[in-house]
Amino acid sequence: MTKKxxxxxxxxxxxxxxxxxxxxxxxxxxxxxxxxxxxxxxxxSPKDVRGGNSRHTRNLRYMxxxxxxxxxxxxxxxxxxxxxxxxxxxxxxxxxxxFTVQQSNDIGDWMMAxxxxxxPAMKGTLSLARTNGFFLGGGKALINGYYRTAAKLGVAVSxxxxxxxLEIEDGVFxxxxxxxxxxKKKIVAKTVVLACGGFQANLDWLEEAxxxxxxxxxxxxxxxxxxxxxxxxxxxGAVTIGDPTQGHMVAIDGRSPKYxxxxxxxxxxxxxxxxxxxNCERFYDEGEEIWPKRYAIWGRLVGQxxxxxxxxxxxxxxxxxxxPSVFPPxxxxxxxxxxxxxxxxxxxxxxxxxxxxxxxxxxxxxFKPGDISDPLSxxxxxxxxxxxxxxxxxxxxxxxxxxxxxxxxYLSLKINTRAQVIMAGDKPAENIFAxxxxxxxxxxxxxxxxxxxxxxxxxxxxxxGKEAANV
Amino acid sequence: MSEKExxxxxxxxxxxxxxCNSCRxxxxxxxxxxxxxxxxxxxxxxxxxxxxxxHNCRDCYYACQFAPPHEYxxxxxxxxxxxRGETYREFVWPGFLAPLFKRNGLTIFLATxxxxxxxxxxxxxxxxxxxxILGTWTGDGSFYTIIPEHELLISFSIVALWALIAFIxxxxxxxxxxxxxxxxxxxxxxxxxxxxxxxxxxxLEGGSYGCNYPxxxxxxxxxxxxxxxFYGFFSCLASTTIAAVMDHVLGMPAPYSWYxxxxxxxTLGGTAIIIGLIGMIYLKTNQDQRPLAAEGMVMxxxxxxxxxxxxxxGLALLFVRDTPLMGSLLILxxxxxxxxxxxxxxxKFVHAIYRYVALVRHNQEQAxxx
Numbered sequence: 001m002t003k004k005x006x007x008x009x010x011x012x013x014x015x016x017x018x019x020x021x022x023x024x025x026x027x028x029x030x031x032x033x034x035x036x037x038x039x040x041x042x043x044x045s046p047k048d049v050r051g052g053n054s055r056h057t058r059n060l061r062y063m064x065x066x067x068x069x070x071x072x073x074x075x076x077x078x079x080x081x082x083x084x085x086x087x088x089x090x091x092x093x094x095x096x097x098x099f100t101v102q103q104s105n106d107i108g109d110w111m112m113a114x115x116x117x118x119x120p121a122m123k124g125t126l127s128l129a130r131t132n133g134f135f136l137g138g139g140k141a142l143i144n145g146y147y148r149t150a151a152k153l154g155v156a157v158s159x160x161x162x163x164x165x166l167e168i169e170d171g172v173f174x175x176x177x178x179x180x181x182x183x184k185k186k187i188v189a190k191t192v193v194l195a196c197g198g199f200q201a202n203l204d205w206l207e208e209a210x211x212x213x214x215x216x217x218x219x220x221x222x223x224x225x226x227x228x229x230x231x232x233x234x235x236x237g238a239v240t241i242g243d244p245t246q247g248h249m250v251a252i253d254g255r256s257p258k259y260x261x262x263x264x265x266x267x268x269x270x271x272x273x274x275x276x277x278x279n280c281e282r283f284y285d286e287g288e289e290i291w292p293k294r295y296a297i298w299g300r301l302v303g304q305x306x307x308x309x310x311x312x313x314x315x316x317x318x319x320x321x322x323x324p325s326v327f328p329p330x331x332x333x334x335x336x337x338x339x340x341x342x343x344x345x346x347x348x349x350x351x352x353x354x355x356x357x358x359x360x361x362x363x364x365x366x367f368k369p370g371d372i373s374d375p376l377s378x379x380x381x382x383x384x385x386x387x388x389x390x391x392x393x394x395x396x397x398x399x400x401x402x403x404x405x406x407x408x409x410y411l412s413l414k415i416n417t418r419a420q421v422i423m424a425g426d427k428p429a430e431n432i433f434a435x436x437x438x439x440x441x442x443x444x445x446x447x448x449x450x451x452x453x454x455x456x457x458x459x460x461x462x463x464x465g466k467e468a469a470n471v
Numbered sequence: 472m473s474e475k476e477x478x479x480x481x482x483x484x485x486x487x488x489x490x491c492n493s494c495r496x497x498x499x500x501x502x503x504x505x506x507x508x509x510x511x512x513x514x515x516x517x518x519x520x521x522x523x524x525x526h527n528c529r530d531c532y533y534a535c536q537f538a539p540p541h542e543y544x545x546x547x548x549x550x551x552x553x554x555r556g557e558t559y560r561e562f563v564w565p566g567f568l569a570p571l572f573k574r575n576g577l578t579i580f581l582a583t584x585x586x587x588x589x590x591x592x593x594x595x596x597x598x599x600x601x602x603x604i605l606g607t608w609t610g611d612g613s614f615y616t617i618i619p620e621h622e623l624l625i626s627f628s629i630v631a632l633w634a635l636i637a638f639i640x641x642x643x644x645x646x647x648x649x650x651x652x653x654x655x656x657x658x659x660x661x662x663x664x665x666x667x668x669x670x671x672x673x674x675l676e677g678g679s680y681g682c683n684y685p686x687x688x689x690x691x692x693x694x695x696x697x698x699x700x701f702y703g704f705f706s707c708l709a710s711t712t713i714a715a716v717m718d719h720v721l722g723m724p725a726p727y728s729w730y731x732x733x734x735x736x737x738t739l740g741g742t743a744i745i746i747g748l749i750g751m752i753y754l755k756t757n758q759d760q761r762p763l764a765a766e767g768m769v770m771x772x773x774x775x776x777x778x779x780x781x782x783x784x785g786l787a788l789l790f791v792r793d794t795p796l797m798g799s800l801l802i803l804x805x806x807x808x809x810x811x812x813x814x815x816x817x818x819k820f821v822h823a824i825y826r827y828v829a830l831v832r833h834n835q836e837q838a839x840x841x
Contacts, residue, residue, distance in 0.1 A: 048540055049540065055536045117678065119499035119678065120499075122495055122496075123498065124495070135496075137500060137531070138494075138536065140533070140536045141530075141534035148688070260542065262536050262537060263496070264537075324489070325493055326489060
């Protein structure tokens with residue numbers, strides 16, 4: 001399909017939005033609706049893969065007073081806020097955290113008015129049915145709806161337009177330098193909203209933060225989030241917040257593509273088996289918690305193991321208990337054979353499995369998959385497996401290789417509740433706003449809870465757009 | 472069955488379905504994904520079933536984070552359409568007609584040509600054939616001056632019966648393949664559910680916002696055009712049936728007045744079909760080519776053109792029936808109608824048959840789940 005109206009990159013724009021995902025589009029639409037005369041969105045990617053990581057999302061967590069067609073009940077402010085405190089272990093900016101929760105109140109209505117279609121929670125995600133609104137067709141469908149609405153509102157979009165420099169003097173933005181189809185151009189605008197993601201697709205930067213082991217990480221989302229703007233802003237004196245090694249990181253199938261593997265690389269088998277590292281040893285309680293908490297800790301755990309790889313081993317009893325995987329499991333009739341296929345030491349693996357089996361069990365009829373009240377735990381094993389500890393003894397045996405999959409990094413531009421970027425000396429920049437993953441670290445110091453990245457993007461996208469329109 | 476024995480279309484459908492089943496974002500769109508979620512692995516029969524359950528609404532294509540140019544190159548509607556095309560050949564009854572799907576344009580063209588020619592020669596063979604064809608005839612039984620009633624009745628009964636038997640054969644083969652548990656076709660509320668789905672064309676509204684057809688915008692246009700064709704078709708069928716009863720049972724020979732039930736139903740139905748078909752042509756020619764399975768296009772257009780001819784000649788006959796053109800148009804109309812029924816089991820029409828059967832299976836499965 002051809003694009004009819006190519007935006008004029010030479011003129012002066014009222015609001016320039018850098019980024020093309022959820023936060024960027026919320027900002028662009030909100031700016032236009034709050035009176036901005038001209039709004040230009042710069043998306044680094046081609047049209048077909050637009051939307052950054054939002055393309056891979058599927059739901060958004062938001063505060064609401066009552067259930068509706070797609071939410072099973074209320075999710076009040078205090079509960080939401082406490083959930084956030086719990087996953088971040090208090091590592092959050094309380095003012096911004098509270099602000100995010102409050103601003104998310106009934107934000108689903110705004111989303112629907114702007115092209116979002118919701119559906120009831122997907123099967124297998126019933127734990128989120130009350131708190132999270134699921135997008136019909138997932139995040140890409142949401143983004144398509146937003147782009148359609150933005151076009152109707154008169155927002156201009158320039159694809160394949162990558163920002164390489166920002167002109168900022170005394171905390172005031174004047175122009176952005178972009179590369180578009182191999183050509184360098186300067187785009188002048190009165191205000192700018194930065195909403196172009198973290199630096200998770202920048203392997204050099206990941207290595208800088210994590211050390212050489214970062215080379216073995218897989219990037220689950222868009223390859224376009226290189227963190228260019230974050231780095232530019234750091235160099236221009238913006239204050240950053242958060243630990244560069246913190247991010248939303250999960251353990252995914254080790255055979256996934258380096259970039260953009262998306263949701264299908266996820267493996268939900270950890271709690272039903274045991275996880276061994278390259279040395280054939282267990283290293284963490286596989287039964288500690290239930291999805292989605294467990295989901296978010298295993299990325300880091302595997303990242304800390306030798307060669308950043310681990311192997312989840314289950315048996316025939318458990319193979320049907322979790323979502324089917326995109327890559328078939330490694331399968332064998334005996335543990336030794338399975339170990340050989342994984343290129344692990346068969347004797348050591350057998351020993352680890354036997355050790356586990358000796359201490360595991362109890363009344364197997366009490367086994368409750370997907371329920372933390374499951375009573376089956378190991379006795380006297382170190383580290384223990386505190387739930388779902390059934391012996392691994394029924395052939396065939398299966399294994400999945402695991403690697404850390406990074407979704408997005410938390411290192412962020414510090415902002416205030418007007419989404420203004422804070423510059424050196426704690427001075428808010430007058431006409432520079434930020435939203436989305438690029439500010440996630442203001443609220444998420446560590447940990448993650450499902451659908452919260454989209455909350456941050458939508459809340460601060462809307463605030464940033466409105467503020468930018470009123471500069 | 473090993474991968475090697477699987478056709479390319481089956482392999483691709485299997486690959487695609489495995490990715491989809493570990494994603495499931497599209498489950499709210501249509502029947503295919505909830506059906507997929509009942510399985511962890513996919514047999515050939517499963518894939519053939521799912522491919523016919525797919526209504527090609529394309530909502531999933533535009534919602535797919537893995538659609539081309541992504542590394543997974545996941546083109547769900549195309550994979551389903553390619554396999555669907557293969558199932559049409561596999562399940563056609565009798566089986567030796569399968570190659571007709573491969574050369575469907577030629578099949579329909581030749582069938583039409585010979586049918587019209589056949590009707591013409593038949594009319595010619597009658598005493599004073601040429602004079603009859605070129606004459607002006609009005610009043611009761613004027614059509615039978617051109618083609619005798621008896622022969623007309625017999626030949627069209629035979630061709631209609633042929634289509635019916637062929638469909639039953641196809642349904643039987645397809646049902647056995649997609650239903651390994653040997654559930655009865657008429658068991659439970661499968662047919663009731665499927666009928667409701669069909670009458671509403673439920674799955675042409677995707678996740679209730681419409682198809683992404685002809686492009687990525689949600690639109691009900693494809694559904695409405697289908698409705699026009701679908702209900703127009705039944706209106707015409709009702710017209711023909713009522714006319715047949717009036718003529719052969721009640722002894723009121725055709726043609727009938729403008730305000731008679733058969734003519735009103737036929738005119739309404741014919742007009743609806745023509746509008747629907749032209750709408751479909753418009754949508755087809757303007758569709759996004761990326762989710763398209765190019766192989767099926769000849770079959771689609773062949774069917775559309777023949778059905779257009781049926782309806783245009785039928786309506787035209789109504790206007791010229793009191794003139795000397797009546798004879799020629801009657802021959803043309805009867806010829807294309809004959810060709811239409813003759814090729815019904817070997818062309819695009821079968822999509823309605825197999826989709827219905829797949830919907831029966833789907834409704835049974837979902838009922839069994841509860």
